[in-house]
Amino acid sequence: MNYEVVIGLEVHVELKTNTKIFCSCPNEFGMAPNTNVCPRCLGLPGTLPVLNEKALEYAVLAGLALNCDIAEFSKFDRKNYFYPDLTKAYQISQFDLPVCEHGYLDIETDGKSKRVGVTRIHLEEDAGKLVHEGDTISLSNASLVDYNRAGVPLIEIVSEPDMRSADEARAYLEKLKAYIEYTGVSDVKMEQGSLRCDANVSIRPFGQEEFGTRAEVKNLNSFKAVQKAIEYEVERQIELIEDGGRVVQETRTWDDNQGMTFSLRGKEEANDYRYFPDPDLTPLIISKDYVEALRNTLPELPDVKKERIINDFGLQEYDAGVITSSRGLALFFDKTVELYNEPKKVCNWLMVEFCRLLNTESTEIEDSLVSPENLAQLLRLVEEGAISGKIAKTVFEDMFHTGKDPESIVKEKGLVQISDEGALDSIIDQVIAQNPKSVEDFKSGKKQAIGFLVGQIMKETKGQANPGLVNKMLTEKMS
Amino acid sequence: MKIELKDVEYVANLARLELSEPEKEEQLEKLNRILDYMEILAKVDTKDTAPLAHVLPIHNVLRKDEVHQTLETEKTLQNAPEESQGMFRVPKIV
Numbered sequence: 001m002n003y004e005v006v007i008g009l010e011v012h013v014e015l016k017t018n019t020k021i022f023c024s025c026p027n028e029f030g031m032a033p034n035t036n037v038c039p040r041c042l043g044l045p046g047t048l049p050v051l052n053e054k055a056l057e058y059a060v061l062a063g064l065a066l067n068c069d070i071a072e073f074s075k076f077d078r079k080n081y082f083y084p085d086l087t088k089a090y091q092i093s094q095f096d097l098p099v100c101e102h103g104y105l106d107i108e109t110d111g112k113s114k115r116v117g118v119t120r121i122h123l124e125e126d127a128g129k130l131v132h133e134g135d136t137i138s139l140s141n142a143s144l145v146d147y148n149r150a151g152v153p154l155i156e157i158v159s160e161p162d163m164r165s166a167d168e169a170r171a172y173l174e175k176l177k178a179y180i181e182y183t184g185v186s187d188v189k190m191e192q193g194s195l196r197c198d199a200n201v202s203i204r205p206f207g208q209e210e211f212g213t214r215a216e217v218k219n220l221n222s223f224k225a226v227q228k229a230i231e232y233e234v235e236r237q238i239e240l241i242e243d244g245g246r247v248v249q250e251t252r253t254w255d256d257n258q259g260m261t262f263s264l265r266g267k268e269e270a271n272d273y274r275y276f277p278d279p280d281l282t283p284l285i286i287s288k289d290y291v292e293a294l295r296n297t298l299p300e301l302p303d304v305k306k307e308r309i310i311n312d313f314g315l316q317e318y319d320a321g322v323i324t325s326s327r328g329l330a331l332f333f334d335k336t337v338e339l340y341n342e343p344k345k346v347c348n349w350l351m352v353e354f355c356r357l358l359n360t361e362s363t364e365i366e367d368s369l370v371s372p373e374n375l376a377q378l379l380r381l382v383e384e385g386a387i388s389g390k391i392a393k394t395v396f397e398d399m400f401h402t403g404k405d406p407e408s409i410v411k412e413k414g415l416v417q418i419s420d421e422g423a424l425d426s427i428i429d430q431v432i433a434q435n436p437k438s439v440e441d442f443k444s445g446k447k448q449a450i451g452f453l454v455g456q457i458m459k460e461t462k463g464q465a466n467p468g469l470v471n472k473m474l475t476e477k478m479s
Numbered sequence: 480m481k482i483e484l485k486d487v488e489y490v491a492n493l494a495r496l497e498l499s500e501p502e503k504e505e506q507l508e509k510l511n512r513i514l515d516y517m518e519i520l521a522k523v524d525t526k527d528t529a530p531l532a533h534v535l536p537i538h539n540v541l542r543k544d545e546v547h548q549t550l551e552t553e554k555t556l557q558n559a560p561e562e563s564q565g566m567f568r569v570p571k572i573v
Binding site for chain 2 (some may be wrong): 016017019024025026033034035036037038039042051052054055056065073075082083084097130131132133140141142143144145146147152243272274276279282283284285394464
């Protein structure tokens with residue numbers, strides 16, 4: 001039988017505020033355990049939560065970026081459960097009146113566009129972090145709790161069950177990350193946990209309207225993990241049904257090393273959170289003026305930017321997609337083009353050389369030592385013929401590692417292109433003398449033999465010879 | 480609506496309460512009395528009344544996003560049943 005895959009994602013995003021959502025402790029990642037805490041986030045008796053105005057602002061901004069309606073009236077509720085990562089035995093969240101609802105994101109897979117609904121975005125507090133003693137959870141007999149993260153502002157972005165493949169889920173998550181990143185409300189770093197994703201996965205026979213029973217998959221720490229875990233889960237559910245079994249509603253965890261999902265706990269009995277309005281927090285009335293003022297501060301968002309650079313600069317759809325997929329890359333592109341108005345060249349350098357180095361060195365473009373000014377200068381040096389394109393790559397690597405400007409590197413290392421006929425003359429003669437076979441081939445009509453000779457000359461000049469000039473002189477000398 | 484003993488046990492478990500048999504009976508009776516009162520309240524016509532989000536007529540109490548002082552770690556861990564490496568040590572959960 002053929003099955004249709006149905007996927008919905010729940011994405012948690014930590015907001016980049018200065019302080020926590022309901023108290024004035026710093027919101028910082030990577031601090032010594034239990035240093036960013038106060039009586040309020042420790043849940044000590046007599047303390048009261050007060051909402052951080054920035055957290056509300058950021059949630060509204062995220063909602064506007066994802067085309068949501070912003071609620072005119074919203075409130076906070078308590079979600080009750082016992083777990084040591086919660087200090088109060090409840091998490092302050094939002095139940096029936098979230099800040100944002102009814103949004104969407106357009107994604108592309110295999111050149112096809114598709115709209116994925118965003119059901120809701122609600123504000124809540126993050127929980128503390130548990131470290132298990134011992135090598136694995138099953139071997140440990142105690143857990144250690146760090147409450148620095150308790151009370152960090154989160155938005156939970158819930159999608160409609162609109163995705164039909166692991167590829168679509170990944171495309172949605174990547175798009176979502178880019179959109180949130182552009183708004184500046186979060187770092188959205190999966191490896192630091194400021195972007196976290198759970199996937200609801202189910203299957204149903206093609207043509208059936210009713211949804212199948214879903215499993216919720218947690219512990220997806222990278223885009224690749226999201227894709228692989230969904231692919232695995234689909235396979236598992238199909239096999240289960242084909243073997244005459246049935247899918248049970250449960251929470252499963254993804255094990256990246258084993259490439260499998262494992263059952264964590266049945267959801268049926270565990271899911272009684274007894275939500276009720278939190279009497280410690282006042283409701284929110286969100287005015288149209290407030291929302292519109294925030295809307296005016298939104299930057300140009302990825303899809304609009306992509307359209308613009310395709311239309312204004314004639315970039316390919318794919319290239320424009322890559323450039324706009326990260327805010328840092330897009331800003332870098334804009335600034336470089338402002339200084340050196342050759343968008344296609346700039347795009348190529350960013351996508352090939354720059355992205356390659358960023359990947360191999362695992363650096364974010366924001367932390368890179370290369371500035372748009374320096375890249376523009378490098379491209380100008382190539383255009384002026386001061387250095388060859390090949391040398392430019394070496395210079396760029398140097399710029400990437402040292403942060404120096406290209407002109408200094410070229411001067412220091414003596415990499416200026418040799419465009420002086422006199423300087424090349426003897427080298428060319430020497431190469432011709434040393435390679436009679438290639439010269440013979442060329443003369444007998446094998447024009448491609450010249451490539452080998454040019455290569456030899458480049459080697460002799462350490463890549464500094466002007467290739468156009470070398471070609472011209474070689475052809476003249478051999479005819 | 481009346482609840483039964485198994486409902487008391489379910490709610491007690493959610494609240495992590497361990498009740499003896501006589502205590503369960505006592506709670507059953509008390510909870511049912513509360514529910515009886517709810518039956519009376521349910522007779523009030525609330526067709527045109529929005530659910531109440533807060534008992535006081537206030538809204539939008541917000542604070543500035545400014546850092547204030549945090550607690551010293553020794554004080555933070557004062558109530559910890561056990562501590563290790565600056566963290567609260569609790570029995571294994573999973």
